[in-house]
Amino acid sequence: MGNFAFLAAMLLVGIGLWALVSRRNLIKLAIGLSIIQSGVNLFLVSLGYVRGGVAPIYTYAPPGVPMVLPTPQALTLTAIVIGLATTALMLAFIVVIYRHRGTLDAGKIRELKG
């Protein structure tokens, strides 16, 4: 059971990759990337988990109880913020593309090719 979180994270990454290569709608592409992001974030935060650990706040932690690692949580927070920025930018581009072309089908948005 200890590796369940890792398996779930890899499953999310796999689902996201599958969405990326099998769907042709731009919004669904962005969703696929978000799912990969969630998978990676889950992986990061579960790296620091200690069974029975408490939140790593020194002042409030009861003595003698193990704490979970604080670094992966900081990493995950940073990664979530970055993911927010990339998703927002991508969706903004999708809106602009839709205004110009009137479609979200990746197969039709190919003015740049060759």
Added chain:
Amino acid sequence: MNIMVHAPILAIAVPLLGAFALPLFAKVHRNLRDLWGAAVAGFTAAMAVALAVQAFTSGIQVYTLGAPSPTDTVVAGGFPIRIMLVVDALSAFMGLITTVLGLASLVYAWRFLREDQGKTLALTLFFLLWAGIYGLEYTGDMFNFFVFLEITSIAACALVGYRTWESRPPEAAFKTMALYTLGGLLVLLAVGILYGEYGALNIAYLSSKIRGALVDKVALGLLLGGLLMKAGTVPAHMWAPDAYGEAPAQAAIVLVGNTQASLYGLWRVLFTLFGGALFAPQVGWLVVALGTLTLLVAVLMAVIQVDLTRLIAYGAVSQIGYMLLGVGVGLTVLSGRPEFGLVAIRGGVFHMLNDAATVGLLFLAAGAVYRAVGSKDLRALGGLGHDLKWTGGFFLLGALALAGVPPLNGFASKILIYQSSFQLSPILAAIAVLGSILLLAVFVRAFQGAFLGPRLTKAEPAPLSMLVAMGALAVLVIALGLVPGFFLEHLVNPAADALWRGRDLYLAAVLGG
């Protein structure tokens, strides 16, 4: 307080501050904005150059953030717990390339960008991208490497696609963004794996621990996938012609710097992070094979392009192939360390500087063409040499240099790559020479199409600030070509040595003797 001690962090923090303060100054007055931009750029460039001088004269510069003193790298027990910036000769060399490209871009942008077409926006994004590139090159920590990678991704894509009133740039930006995000996530996954295995993020500490277990190999594969994509390697290079081709000229040359910073990250991962685990030969062959494939495919695609900037973009991708080939040859023979391996790495590293100057010059000249006649379609262009005399001259110079015609700079680095890759396998050298011949044909065609022939339309010559930026890069192209030995001895050789045998020094500088 000695400001030079803090040069590494200032070179990253000052352009970051500059980026976010720039729109505020623009609200007051546009001249104040330009003054602020010039001051920030000047200070950043001074820091990067001073840092390079320090790194080249007195060895690796380490800066620890949040420590009582910036040189307190490790806590008791020899564990580097804090975030660090580590600047060795290669980082400093890359910093110099970034500085040259950034300054040229800014001087060019002064008259190239129009106020009613988002000039403030473009300048803000430029400073953000510039800060991110410096961060990529100076960081000594895998997670911060990822953070800076994402900063450059976001800023670069926004810079490609900010002209939302046109239909092509947002498309190019979205495609690039999708790939950059995927690549960034692969890198983050690898960083997570390495953290889970060793409980650290510091490159030097990780490097001292990695022994080539299965998870290490998976992490290396993920890092290779993400960074090779971001560097524009075939078959994941398709974003590059879109992004370079649609970005405005002043942004395209910073994108070239961004690509090279990703290549630097690749070298750092292969030679420093995994340098001790030495699964080098097959990884080296992978890099060599992808490099040859990249240069061949990109050059063949350039032959049939009819869009001037897209044609140059494929030329730029082919140059990435030469760098991969040069350094890849060095990586393949890293364990035996024969003499030609070092020559190959020198060629690859020198080619990064040459590529920055020549491709930058070509993109700037193409931007001047676009500004003058409002088109970049080679089927419609012609006869611009009558009006754009200087621009035409600069384009020809850049074209010849990119194709590797002696005595310009492209030849100086390519001959190092030809001769050393010949010693690994003659086929590689043959493909590399073939690529150069095709490149010459491609750029003769581009020059003929745009600048020669009878005058078709009246074109307005480029303003002085654009000519100054192009002239500076042209002088660099000629100087690098005429006295390559000087640059090789003072800049390239230390940087190549940092890859060839610098790993022990890097580890010692961070972790202590």
Added chain:
Amino acid sequence: MGLVTGQGYWTPLIWLALAAGVTALAWLFWSRGRRTYKAGTEQDMPFLSGERLPEGVHVGSHHLYWGFVEGLKPILDRLVGFHSGVVVDYVAWTVVLLAIALVVVLT
């Protein structure tokens, strides 16, 4: 000032001197040739296969190398198809690159 390439060396300044020498030699031969050229006569006009060409014709750059491109058409068509412009294909090729990297590293 030159560079040592492992198998030889490259000195641009000597190369330039040689190039200047060759240019001087070429000029010497040229200057000893016949002097029948007269500016302003029909010698200045463009002809192609005996036909007088109209002024102001520009051969577009995409017409250059027509034969070369035609000869390589099978390869180039495949390459152009490979750059389809569909973002899903781009992502798929990136995944292929990742797979290649993983396979090479793991074996």
